[in-house]
Amino acid sequence: MGRVVIDVMPKPEILDPQGKAVVGALPRLGFTGFTGVRQGKRFELEVEGEVTDEVLAEARKAAETLLSNPVIEDVVSVRAADGAAGAGA
Amino acid sequence: MSTDTPARPSGAALDTVERAAATPEHELPWEALGLKADEYERIREILGRRPTGAELAMYSVMWSEHCSYKSSKVHLRTFGRHTTDEMKKHLMVGIGENAGVVDIGQGWAVTFKVESHNHPSFIEPYQGAATGVGGIIRDIMAMGARPVAVMDSLRFGTIDHPDTARVVPGVVSGVGGYGNCIGLPNIGGEVFFDPSYQGNPLVNALCVGAMKHEDVHLANARGVGNLIVLFGAxxxxxxxGGVSVLASETFEDTGPSKRPAxxxxxxxxxKVLIECCLDLFSAGLVEGIQDLGGAGLSCATSELASAGDGGMLIHLDRVPLRDSSLSPEEILMSESQERMMAVVTPANVDAFLAVTAKWDVEAAVLGEVTDGDRLLVQWHGETVVDVPPRTVAHEGPVYERPYARPASQDALQADAPTAERLPRPATGEELRATLLRMTASPNLCSRAWITDQYDRYVLGNTTLATPDDAGVVRVDEETGLGVALSLDGNGRFTKLDPATGAQLSLAEAYRNVATAGARPLAVTDCLNFGSPEDPGVMWQFAEAVQGLAEGCEALGVPVTGGNVSLYNQTGDRGLDSAVLPTPVIGVLGVLDDVSRRTPSGWREPGQVLYLLGTTRDELGGSEWAWVEHRHLGGLPPALDLEHEKLLADVLVNCSRDGLVDAAHDLSEGGLAQALVEGSLRFGAGARVWLDELCERDGIDPFVALFSESAGRVLVAVPREEEVRFNDMCTARGLAHLRIGVTEEVSQETRLDVQGLFAVPLAELREAHTATLPAHFGG
Structure with missing residues (x-):
């Protein structure tokens, strides 16, 4: 069984209220030295068999059309999970 | 390159005023920024040289249709000509400020305004709608008020179009998401589907705020030496948008941005900004204040300076940035949300910054009010803008666009929905089936799927909200003083006859407020039309404004502000690619005690149903013609504004004296829809007879049920008040007719139109509530 991992992030120029909330909370809890936080999301897609280039291509298509909102988010990586076979993204 | 230092990339030439004077031949991309050749020439004349990139950015965005009202201004002056001194009696602040302010008595004032966020809501429905709500809330804050409620008027393409399935859920959750998070009740509005809004959804948001008379604040920068503070996000x-052209013009690709964003x-x-502002106001630390919305800093600085003494110096490099690669042009144009700009005396600035620090709101002193009449903007000590602010903010271009009644208008009006043209139901069975189809149709079905996503009761002051005719909120918790608001538009009526259609929208909102028991006081409007470059669209606009202004004068309610949204069209088929001309009208009324409000449905059995007003064969632009025949033609219903005034007066008196237990306005879908909604509101049925109505008005049962004649309200009168009620209507000369009685709330209860048909409420409810969930999910 293979697994594809997809990372989606808000576009760099887009306001990220969640990240802003986290960066505000960090020093209050004693975590100093962090000047910026941006929060994205990670998807794990499971497939029967190996993660082939075709599977990755299909996953990228899904990431760009369904898993992300192309107006405000970027798909930053589509890759096979650790140990799984297949070419990286 | 490093993104940590706020300085611009070395090596790139800053387009300073000095450089602009020395390089007159340097070409700027004025056309790509939406300016016309003569507009660019005028900027050169005003400045006596070519503009800098930053100046061009400011002029182009402030002279855009959205900010300058250049096509609509000549027509909007009509409102002033039709506002009498009598109408101004309750008006504390009129058109021109961030929002109008109305005196509602007991030392209280309210401010309210509706604004469009149409195009952004098409591009990114959730954020477009959310920032539309956020923007209008800041307008209300800028007047010194605490926002107390929001409303929204939404228009989408046909309900079964695939893109509607993308836009509707996004817009609805955006409106709900912003309003719910900030903790403001959404007390009403409207939703309408029509193919003309495909690709051009209309998202109009309204906010109302309350304050004491002495707390009113205005947007101007007065007092030489006073400081300009930017605070918030x-x-x-x-x-x-287009200003990225300038950025790439003046220096190479630097930032991460792939604009527009x-x-x-x-x-x-x-939410924090609201509390922070109220804290600043109550401590008396604010001389003038302005929110940042469209056109961002360009707008705030030039408007504040223009409305004040005229001189201002801004150090643009002091603006706190999220993205340090932004150029001066981009900083001036950015529409980042949740920002405000205040004018503060030097003596108060420390106290001001202490308050913003307390609320954890970032603030920066950008500059000061100067003597003279120039707005100067500096970037690291070099002057990039040196302009007379009035020429940016208030003396932009004004166009007298050609307008002409479209050739197609005669044919449209001649195509009346007569009995010969459109077959009508006649038998009881046919009328029953028509009623069920109508009440399930997209524009008449229950809005619960949408409004259940909005918090309607947060803050605990909402006393009426959707599905009642108007939203009502308590303003003074001691005395019960409150306001009622209704937001209405009818693009079909306005298409058939723009002047009458606009007045019908006004009359409906006015009637709805009175139906809830409130005395109508003032108006806000959002005028959504197609391209002003089309003479047919411009004619619709001119006619609608004229009609609206005359209607407001006749009803004695002044327009206090609002906005104009043009270019709502896709494609190049002229008038045919434009949205239906859609003036959305908000009317605000006052109730001395909100516990006297009148709901839209009945709940006690044995009360008497009266129909106020008269019914004519008026089906042009009606829901029936559209739902059953996809027909739009003929003339809209006739309107008698004197009758509307009388009707409102009687309704307000009825509410005050407790003569009616329920009142529901008749509009889209006519009497049939009013009966359905009045019954379903609390689940109490009704027995109705139409014979006397048909005989008095010379109509048949179909017309009685589905005509959309204006000036009609259905009321439920308790038996013990019937004599007083009758006497009052007779004395005032208001047409009133007993047409039925209410039934009890029970499983078997029905809507029974005697001699024609009966429908169990369970069946009606099923038809009425299934449509939106079926299209947009559980």
Missing amino acids: RTGGDGI VQVGDPFQE
């Missing part, structure tokens, strides 16, 4: 690349709202930041 940091400035990022949000909403920067969608504006993203942060309601939690805005």
Whole structure:
């Protein structure tokens, strides 16, 4: 069984209220030295068999059309999970 | 390159005023920024040289249709000509400020305004709608008020179009998401589907705020030496459109931005900003204040200076940035949300900054009010803008666009929905089936799927909300003083006859407010039309404004502000690619005690149903013609504004004296829809007879049920009040007719139109509530 991992992030120029909330909370809890936080999301897609280039291509298509909102988010990586076979993204 | 230092990339030439004077031949991309050749020439004349990139950015955005009202201004002056001194009696602040302010008595004032966020809501429905709500809330804050409620008027393409399935859920959750997070009740509005809004959804948001008379604040920068403070969120690349052309013009690709960027709202930041502003106001630390919306800093600085003494110096490099690679042009244009600008005396500035620090709101002193009449903007000590602010903000171009009644208008009006043209139901069985289809149709079905996503009761002051005719909120918790608001538009009526259609929308909102028991006081409007470059669209606009202004004068309610949204069209088929001309009218009324409000449905058995007003064969532009025949033609219903005034007066008196237990306005779908909604509101049926109505008005049962004649309200009168009620209507000369009685709330209860048909409420409810969930999910 293979697994594809997809990372989606808000576009760099887009306001990220969640990240802003986290960066505000960090020093209050004693975590100093962090000047910026941006929060994205990670998807794990499971497939029967190996993660082939075709599977990755299909996953990228899904990431760009369904898993992300192309107006405000970027798909930053589509890759096979650790140990799984297949070419990286 | 490093993104840590706020300085611009070395090596790139800053387009300073000095450089602009020395390089007159340097070409700027004025056309790509939407300016016309003569407009660019005028800027050169005003400045006596070519503009800098930053100046061009400012002029181009402030002279855009959206900010300058250049096509609509000549027509909007009509409102002033039709506003009498009598109408101004309750008006504390009129058109021109961020929002109008109305005196509602007991030392209280309210401010309210409706604004469009149409195009952004098509691009990115959630954020577009959310930032629309956020923007109008800041307008209300800028007047010194605490926002107390929001409303929204939404228009989408046909319900079964695939893109509608994308836009509707996004817009609805955006409106709900922002309003719910910030903790403001959404007390009403409207939703309408029509193919003309395909690709051009209309998202109009209204906010109302309350304050004491002495707390009113205005947007102007007066007093030489006073400081200009920007506070709230940091400035990022949000909403920067065409100005990226300038950025790439003056220096190479630097920032991460692939502009334009969608504006993203942060309601939690805005909530803090509201409390921070109110704290600043109550401590007396604010001389003038302005919110940052469209055109961002360009708009705030030039408007504040223009409305004040005229001189201002801004150090643009002091603006706190989210993205340090932004150029001066981009900083001036950014539409980052949740920002405000205040004018503060030097003596108060420390106290001001202490308050913003307390609320954890970032603030920066950008500059000061200067003597003279120039707005100077500096970037690291070099002057990039040196302009007379009035020429940017208030003396932009004004166009007398050609307008002409479209050739197709005669044919449209001649195509009346007569009995010969459109077959009508006649038998009881046919009328029953028509009623069920109508009440399930997209524009008449229950809005619960949408409004259940909005918090309607947060803050605990909402006393009426959707599905009642108007939203009512308590303003003074001691005395019960409150306001009622209704937001209405009818693009079909306006298409058939723009002047009458606009008046019908006004009359409906006015009637709805009175139906809830409130005395109508003032108006806000959002005028959504197609391209002003089309003479047919411009004619619709001119006619609608004229009609509206005359209607407001006749009803004695002044327009206090609002906005104009043009270019709502897709494609180049002229008038045919434009949206239905859609003036959305908000009317605000006052109730001395909100516990006297009148709901839209009945709940006691044995009360008497009266129909106020008379019914004519008026089906042009009606829901029946559209739902059953996809027909739009003929003339809209006739309107008698004197009758509307009388009707409102009687309704307000009825509410005050407790003569009616329920009142429901008749509009889209006519009497049939009013009976359905009045029954379903609390689940109590009704027995209705139409014979006397048909005989008095010379109509048949179909017309009685589905005509959309104006000036009609259905009321439920308790038996013990019937004599007083009758006497009052007779004395005032208001047409009133007993048409039925209410039934009890029970499983078997029905809507029974005697001699024609009966429908169990369970069956009606099933038809009425299934449509939106079926299209947009559980």
